[in-house]
Structure formats: C-alpha cells, structure tokens
Amino acid sequence: MSLTETPILKGQALPERPAIQRFFGSVSVSVAIYLAVIGLIAWGSYTGAQNMGYNWQWYRIPQYLYSFTDDGFQPGELLIGLGATLQLSITAFVLASVLGLLVALLRLSGLVIGSAVAVGFLEFIRNIPLLVLLYLFYYVLGPIFGLDRYTASILTLAVFHSALISEILRAGINAVAQGQWEAAKSIGMTTSQTYRYIILPQSVRFMLPPMTGEVVHLIKSSAIVSVIAVAELTTFGRNIISDTYMSFEIWFTVAIVYMVVTLILSIGVTYLERRYDVDQ
C-alpha cells in the first residue's frame, strides 16, 4: 500500500488510513485486547487449578509479608528474605563494579598482556553457566579457601556480573569523544586524572541505562543461590511452601515481590537519566 502515488500538497489533508488499521490502532481497542488476553490466561490458570482440586488460600499469604502486633509493624518471612536478597545483591554489585572497572581499564590499557588477561577472564566467565560457577565457588573453591555459603554466593554473583559490567563500562568510556582525551592531555593531566575528572563523569550518562538493566539482572539471578540454601527471598519461599504446601500462592507472591523491586529501580533510574540530560 503506497501513500506516495499522488504527491501530497502543502496544506492538503493526509489520506485517511484504512478502516482496519484505524480500528486496531485505537487506544481503547488495544487496551481491550490486552485485558482480554490477560483475563484468558488468569481464567485458564484458575480453572486448571480448580480441576486439579487445588485449594487456594490467599488469605494466609499476608502474614508472610507483614503483620501488625502490639509492637507495631512486623516484617514477615518474605520481607526478611527480600532484605537478605537486597543485601546480597548490593554487596555483589559493589564488588562486581570494582572488579568490572579493573577489567575494563585493563582491556583499555593498550598493554598486550593486560588486554589478553581481560579478554581471557571475560570469555571464561561468559561461557560457563551461572549455576556451574556457583558450584565451582561453593564446592571447589569453598573447601580450599574456607568460604562459607554466603561468601561463596556473593563472590559468584560478583565475578559473574563483573564480566558483563566491564563491557558496559568499556562501552561507556569509549563513547566519550576522543577530543576529551586530547584536551586533558594537552593541559598536562595524567591518565588517571583524565579518567577521574574528565572521562568517567561523562561516561555515567552512557552507562546508566545498561547498568540499571544489569542491577535488575543481578537481583533476579541472585535467586539461584537458593540451591545452596543461602537465606534469601527464594529460599524463604521454598521453606514456607515445604511447611504449608501453598506453592501456587507463594510462588506468585515471590514473583510479584521481585517484580515490584526491579520496576521501582527502573522507574527511579529513568528519572535520574532525565536529570542528567538537563545538566548536560
């Protein structure tokens, strides 16, 4: 279908789109289709569970999130688990960023050995599954270096994500114009001064969106440490299920808790990005 067969003159109205496009393009129809699909999935799951004879007990869920006693607000097991997940993720993220920056700088150093070490590390980490890396840290390095399960989990997550973060940092650093390096050199700055005062502050803008994605990814992948029974959100969810057999309700709840946290994060960073844009 071509709109360009007859030239559109200035001031002349565009030809109307075909009726079928107008129908599916309108907001109300889109929303209706969306709701219908969601409803269908929800209804399908519900009737499926009914047919299994599943006994829904949503009313028992809130106590695992929070409760009010005489002492006031009490976090439930799932919220305590969320706290542990966040603590684990934040520690791992800080470590991963430091390690990632080192790897990125090594790769950008221009030294043959430096970039060989960095590339070797990247390829090693990127090409083994996270679960296997966790087993390596816990069952192999753990006994050798005396790592407890919590430390092994943090190191696994940090090392795994440092590889991804180093690539984000490298791309961000490379995105700063070459002229900035030359200007900094020409006023006599050292390489480390140039990074610190000129290059890194400008790369933040380029790094923010992919870094958020990486934090979200890290929080989600931290669930994997439940396989070595580190106390965190997913582990707590599993424990509750083995006590209560409410697997449908608990897994839905756990999923929603992860989703709420990562969504808040994404929205927060979108706001930050706008502020950075205005400053530039």
Add this chain to the structure above:
Amino acid sequence: MTQTAPIIDATNLDKFYGDFHALKDVNLTVHQGQKMVICGPSGSGKSTLIRCFNGLEWHNSGKLVIDGIEVHEHAKEIRELRQEVGMVFQQFNLFPHLTVLENLTIGPMKVRRIGQQEAEETARKYLDRVHIPEQANKYPSQLSGGQQQRVAIARSLCMETRIMLFDEPTSALDPEMINEVLDVMVELANTGMTMVVVTHEMGFARKVADTMVFMEDGRIVETSPPDQFFTNPSSERCRIFLDQILEH
C-alpha cells in the same frame, strides 16, 4: 628576530601512519615570541606537525627539542612540556560536564596543584582577556561556537603556557563568529606570546605572522616572511594555493 636558542627545534622529522608518510624530513625552528602561521592543502601534515609539538602524536625519526626538552614517546618530562605548550583545537574540546570556570580551573588545580581561590582568580583574569567574564558559570553547550573557542583559549592560558599552538581554530565556526576569535588571537600575539597557528585565515596571517610556512604532501615547501610570501612566493605550488584561497 632574536638569535637566542630556538624554543621549538625540529630536525629531520619523519612520521608514518602505517604506510602513509605523513611528515617527510621536516626541519623547523621557532624562537621565543615568534608568530608562525602554517598553511597548506588538507592532508599536507600541518596538524600532524603541531600535534607533535605537545606530544599528541609522536614522530618516528628525527629530533624534536622544545624548550630544552627532547620530545619522544617515553620522555618523562612530557607532562611538564604539555603544561608549557597550550593547544587550541578545531573542535574546541571543552569539558561539557564542567562549567566554564571549572573548565579553566581544573588544569591549574589538579595538574599544577594551585588552590581553588587562586585558580579562580587566574581564570577570571583570562576570561576577561577573552571578553566573556559574564559566562563563567554557564556550561559550554550554552555558549556559541565563538565563545566556546575563546573559553578554550583561556583554558590554555590558565596553565601559564609559554607557547600556544592553534590547530585550525576557526574552521568549525560560523562565519560571523570567526572574527571574535581572531581578535582575541591578535591581542594574544600583541602580548608577546609564542604562537604557531595552522589556519587558512590569511587576513589574520598578514596582521600577525612574522613567518609563513607552506606545507604540501608532508613537506615544508616554503618558509618566508609574510610580505614576500604573499607577493612573491618562491614556489609555484605555493602561488597556486594562495591564488585558490585568496580568490574570493
């Protein structure tokens, strides 16, 4: 012209980019206080030459001595040298995340370790010199091209440089902004600063230069005083080039 030791002394410089021979056996001396204008067609090696003067590029053979320091890739003194030799770029290269004032003070404060107050006083003095004292707290992107280039000049001056290199400082500017930058450069020349300028602004060259250099194909083809250079150039290539750029 004074006959003291030259402040820039290049002997038999050669520079390669892979197979491309960018500088061919270049010999050049610049004395304290001299104003040299280098011109020539694009790709003739003008920019490469002056970028060698503050270690943004390295020559492959020959000898380059600037202010008593022999320049080569592993010279420890290269950072001291860069503090003596200021560079103004075609694309300004201001630091976009810093205000104008911060652009001017970051070098003195971090490289020369001067206190903030003193650095800001110096910065304001040089902003006055380039006629934009009122723009101190703006960001570079809020300024016009001409203003940005004047900030870039002031940024170099804040390092108390003894030599200023200009790499086509007006080529990226809109025509109506060229003069405000050239005026600042003329004033700077009048203070006795040693200047090496790559430019095609022949009006500026006539007004300021005491030596004209014409480069082509990586070689220095002609070096002469401006009156001779513009009226009676000794090489045919130089005459053709001048005809082309002075026609309009």
